[in-house]
Amino acid sequence: MRKLISPSQAQEAIFQMLARSPSIDCPIDQCAGRILREHVRADRPFPPFNRSMMDGYAIRAAEIDVSGTFKIIAQAPAGAPELTLGNEPSVCAEIMTGAVVPSDADCVVPYEVTRQIDETHMQVIHPKDHAAGDFIHAYASDRPTGEVLLAPGIRIGSREIAVAASCGCKTLLVSAKPSIAVVSTGDELVDITATPAAHQIRRSNDLMIDAALKRRDLPAAQLAHLPDEPNACQAQLQALIAQHDLIILSGGISMGKKDYIPAALDALGLHCQFHGVAQKPGKPLGFWSHPECAVFTLPGNPLSTLTCWHQYVLPALDHFMGHDSPPIPPQLSLEAPVKARDDITIFLPVSRKANNIASAQPANNSGDLVRILQSDGYIELPPTQEKGYPAGKSFDFHLWY
Numbered sequence: 001m002r003k004l005i006s007p008s009q010a011q012e013a014i015f016q017m018l019a020r021s022p023s024i025d026c027p028i029d030q031c032a033g034r035i036l037r038e039h040v041r042a043d044r045p046f047p048p049f050n051r052s053m054m055d056g057y058a059i060r061a062a063e064i065d066v067s068g069t070f071k072i073i074a075q076a077p078a079g080a081p082e083l084t085l086g087n088e089p090s091v092c093a094e095i096m097t098g099a100v101v102p103s104d105a106d107c108v109v110p111y112e113v114t115r116q117i118d119e120t121h122m123q124v125i126h127p128k129d130h131a132a133g134d135f136i137h138a139y140a141s142d143r144p145t146g147e148v149l150l151a152p153g154i155r156i157g158s159r160e161i162a163v164a165a166s167c168g169c170k171t172l173l174v175s176a177k178p179s180i181a182v183v184s185t186g187d188e189l190v191d192i193t194a195t196p197a198a199h200q201i202r203r204s205n206d207l208m209i210d211a212a213l214k215r216r217d218l219p220a221a222q223l224a225h226l227p228d229e230p231n232a233c234q235a236q237l238q239a240l241i242a243q244h245d246l247i248i249l250s251g252g253i254s255m256g257k258k259d260y261i262p263a264a265l266d267a268l269g270l271h272c273q274f275h276g277v278a279q280k281p282g283k284p285l286g287f288w289s290h291p292e293c294a295v296f297t298l299p300g301n302p303l304s305t306l307t308c309w310h311q312y313v314l315p316a317l318d319h320f321m322g323h324d325s326p327p328i329p330p331q332l333s334l335e336a337p338v339k340a341r342d343d344i345t346i347f348l349p350v351s352r353k354a355n356n357i358a359s360a361q362p363a364n365n366s367g368d369l370v371r372i373l374q375s376d377g378y379i380e381l382p383p384t385q386e387k388g389y390p391a392g393k394s395f396d397f398h399l400w401y
């Protein structure tokens, strides 16, 4: 490990070195969850005509007299071109929701507030209750033609799909998904299909990372396992670096005699941006870069891997994809006093209770992956000379994926 840097310096270093994903055209029905890389402008006004908001009658408001009676002279269904009421006074058109309001009408009166007199006449029950503009979604009142409706960098959800579809976008320019390899290391680890011997454990970090990536719609292109043997480890890493944009590796990066990863990455010509962060868990976190590939080395203890994935890899993926305005983390306030450190940041697992209260759920240590089940996420406790924080103090909360 090198000189420890702070969590914010680590994040800054990652953002500075990480390239941007290229943009690709994507069919609109496959864009949900992706990051937009173009401006989408209104190709016509929103709405493109005076749209009736109710089923009822289109009238001229100034013609409502004490009798409230109108002659029905036309039908204006949705999907029919604009019509006019003409010169005859006190006439109306029967109109449907979504239909174009006749050019010389200015008010829509819903059926519920009228009474049908006969086949061709209706009466407005309370004549004084209606005015010009009622129940008309006016032409261009939402947005004029040419206005930017969607800007680059946003995550596309159902609302954005609806707006883009309304503008006639069959495809959208979005960030290409990176090819990601998730890599585990360590001779003590066996595949879940194998029965572990007494000295072995089943591999779980790789599946944990892949599951979190899948929730972000970025499944790993490859899961690989490296042996604790320097030459094989370096050769396999070289092949992985050649094939993928990002590598998320867990384990083999602290100070053990068989922690070969840092030396292998150095030997392969990658540049170590940092190795060692003043935080717990996750102190041996590292980041190596190369023009075509970036490697996150997450400490192998499961809670360290999980926390570092959330704190560093997830924002880095957003940055890589061009999504630069991730949501501001909610603040939770401590239910009871907690211990902190004066030299390092603590990421403390907590459960989220009503009224945004954080209840500490510390693990036994960062190898305890079962206790994490009782937490909903973690809060970030910066270093403090007091070595603790009182009940009621608020901190950024990050939900587990």
Ligand SMILES: Nc1nc2c(c(=O)[nH]1)N[C@H]1C(S)=C(S)[C@@H](COP(=O)(O)OP(=O)(O)OC[C@H]3O[C@@H](n4cnc5c(N)ncnc54)[C@H](O)[C@@H]3O)O[C@H]1N2
Binding pocket: 184, 185, 186, 188, 189, 201, 202, 203, 204, 205, 206, 250, 251, 252, 253, 254, 255, 256, 259, 281, 282, 283, 284, 298, 299, 300, 301, 302, 304, 366, 367
């Ligand atoms: N002398 C020092 N020793 C250690 C330091 C240190 O600063 N000085 N840091 C400690 C910290 S903090 C952590 S965290 C760990 C991280 O070590 P590594 O990244 O080298 O991880 P390993 O030693 O390979 O594994 C640690 C632990 O996690 C288990 N593990 C690893 N990968 C997986 C996986 N894919 N699935 C499930 N479990 C996994 C592994 O079996 C070990 O038990 O180093 C401390 N040591």
Ligand code: MOO
Binding pocket: 280, 281, 282, 283, 284, 299, 301, 303, 304, 366, 367
């Ligand atoms: O990074 Mo370690 O998580 O303190 O065991």
